[in-house]
Amino acid sequence: MSLTTHEGLLRPLEEYTRLHLDTLRRFGSRALDLSFPNPQFLSDPRPYEVLASLAAQARPLDMRYSPFGGFTPVRRRVAASLARQHALPYAWNDIVMTPGATAALRVALRSLFSPPDRIILITPCWMDYPLYLQDLGLVVDLVPATRNKRLDVEAIASAWTPATRGIVIAQPGSPTGVIHDDNELKQLAALMLRHSTPTPPLLIADEAHALQVWDETPCPAPATHYPHTITVRSFGKAWDMQGQRTGCLAVSPHLGIRDQAVAALIRDMRVTGHCAPTALTQQLAAALCDTAPDLTGLADLQCHARQQLTRRGLTVLDAHATRFLYARCPAQDDRAFISRLAERGVLVMPSSLFHESGWFRIALNFGRPHLDRAIDVISEEHARA
Template sequence: MTPTAHEELLRPLEEYTRLHLDTLRRFGSRALDLSFPNPQFLSDPRPYDVLASLAAKARPLDLRYSPFGGFTPVRRRVAAALAKQHTLPYAWNDIVMTPGATAALRVALSSLFSPPDRIILVTPCWMDYPLYIQDLGLVFDLVPTAPDKHLDVQAIARAWTPETRGVVIAQPGSPTGVIHDDRELAQLAAVMLRHPAPTPPLLIADEAHALQVWDQTPCPAPATHYPHTITVRSFGKAWDMQGQRTGCLAVSPHLGVRDQAVAALVRSMRVTGHCAPTALTQQLAAALSDTAPDLTGLAELQRHTRRNLTDRGLTVLDTHATRFLYARCPTQDDRVFVSRLAGCGVLVMPSSLFHEPGWFRIALNLGQPHLDRAIDIISQEYGRA
C-alpha cells in the first residue's frame, strides 16, 4: 500500500493536528484544550498511588522481559475480572495484554482477517479504524448509526456482502458516549448469525470506554450476545492514564476457533513488533482489575456542561458514558466551526474526523472555571454562526 492510497484518510487527521499545535503555540497556557482526552486534573488518585507503590518495591525480576501475550499471573487476574463483568468463563489464555487499545485493534485486524475481507464500521467511529483496515489491504464499509446514534441494524444488514467477514463497534460508542442496549446487541447478533459460511463473521467490540459509564446505565457486553467476539479493553482510558499504553484483547470463551485465534493474536504481536505492555504497567493493570474508577467528579462535570450548553440553545446528544460530549454544529461544515473556535483559543474535535459530518466532540479535560470559559466561547461562536 503506497502513501498515496492513505492520503484521503490521513489528510484531515494531519490538518487537525496542525490546527491543534498552532493553537497551543499561539495561546500557550491560555488555550482551553477540550480535544484529545488528556484531563488536567485527577479524577481518581488510586492508579498513581498503586504505581508509586509498585515502583518503590520493584526488584530486577519485576522489570524483566514479558512474554508476547503478557505475564500469566496478570492475564489470570484480568480474565477473572472480565469474567465477572461479562458473565463469561474467560481463562487466563483468552487474554492477550497489549500496549494500549490501538495496538490491540491493529493486532486483531492483522491476525484475524486477510484480503479481500470486508469489515463493516459503524459510524461515527474512532478516527483510525479505516486507516488500519486499508493499510492491511482489507476493505471497509461505513454504515451510519440511527439519528440517535444507536445501531441501525437494518442498515448493517443491507451493507452485508459475500466478502464481509467482520463488524467493528464501540461499546460505549466513541466519540458519542452512546451505550448500545441488550435489544440492539441481540439484533446485531441475529444479523451476524445469518452468515455462518465459510466461517462465522467476527465482531470486534471496542470497550475502551466501558469503565467510564458516569451514571447507573447498564452497559451490556457484546460478547454476551454474540459468541464470535473479540473484545478490546483499555486500562489507560478507564483510569485516565492514556499515555501508559496498557490494554488487552479478550477472546470469547465461546468462539469456535478459540485456541487458534489466541495463537494468531500472540504470533501477530511478534510479527508486528507490538510487545506486551511494560512489566510495571502490567502489574498496575492487574492491581486495578478488580476495582472500578471513581467517576463522581466526571458525572458532575458531565451534568454541569450539558446543562449549560443546552440552556444556551446547543443540541447535545443524550448519553451516559465517556469523558466526551457530542454536540451538533450550527452549520454542516464542522471543520469550519472547529477552526473558528480554535481562533478563540478553544480546541474541540470535528466529527468529520470520526467519519460523520455536522457535529463536534468536547473532551472534559478541564475543571471549573476554565471549562465555563470554554462554554462561554463555544456558545458565543455558536450564536454567530
C-alpha cells in the same frame, strides 16, 4: 474523503494536528484544549498511589522481559475480572496483554482478517479504524448509526455482502458516549448468526471506555450476546493514564477458533513489534482490574456541561459514558466551526475526523472555571453562525 488511500485518510487528521499545534503555540497556557482526552486534574488518586507503591517495591525480576501475550499471573487476574463482568468463562490464555487499545485493534485486524475481506464500521467511529483497515488491504464499508447514534441493524443488513467477514463496534460508542443496549446487541447478534455459513463473521468489540459509564446506565458486553467476539480493553483510559498504553484483547471462550485465534494474536504481537505492556503497568493492571474508577467528578462535569450548552440553544447528544460530549454544529461544515473556535483559543474535535459531518466532540479535560470559559466561547460562536 477517500477511504481507498492513505493520503485520503491521513490528510484531515494531519490538518487537524497542525491546527491543534498552531493554536497551542499561539495561545500557550491560555488555550483551552478540549480535543484529545488529556484531563488536567486528578479524578481518582488510587491508580497513581498503586503505581507509586509498585515502583517503590520493585525488584529486578519484577522488571524482566514479558512474554508477548503478557505475564501469566496478570492474564489470570484480568481473565477472572472479565469473567465476572461479561458472565463468560474466560481462561488466562484467552487474554493477550497489549500496549494499549490501539495496538490491540491493529493486531486483531491483522491476525483475524485478510484481503479481500470486507469490514463494516458504524459511523461516527474512532478516527483510525479505517486507516488500519485500508493499510491491511481490507475493504471498509461505512454504515451510519441512527439519528440518535444507535445501531441501525437494517442498514447493517443492507450493507452486508458475501465478502463481509466482520464488524467493529465501540461499546460505549466513541466519540458519542452512547451505550448500546441489550436489544440492539441481540439484533446485531441475530443478524451476524444468520450469516454464519460457511464461516461465522467476527465481531470486534472496542470496550476502551467500558469503565467510564458516569451514571447508572447498564453497559452490556457484546461478547455476552455473540459468541464470535474479540473484545478490546484499555486500562489506561479507565484510570486516566492514557499515556501508559496498557490494554488487552479478550477472545471469547465460545469462539469456534478460540485456540487458533489466540495463537495468531500472539504471533502477530511479535511480527508487528508490539511487545506486551511494560512489566510495571502489567502489574498495575493486575492490581486494579477489579477496581472501579471513581467517576463522581466526571458525572458532575458531564451534567454541568450538558445543562449549560442545552440552556444556550445547542443540541447535545444524549449519552451516558466516556469523558466526551457530542454536540451539533450550527452548520454541516464542522471543520469551519472548529477553526473559528481555535481562533479564540478553544480546541475541540470536528466530527469529520470520526467519519461524519455536522457535529463536534468536547473532551472534559478541565474543571468548571475553565470549562465554563470554553462553553462561553462555543455558545457565542454557535449563536453567530
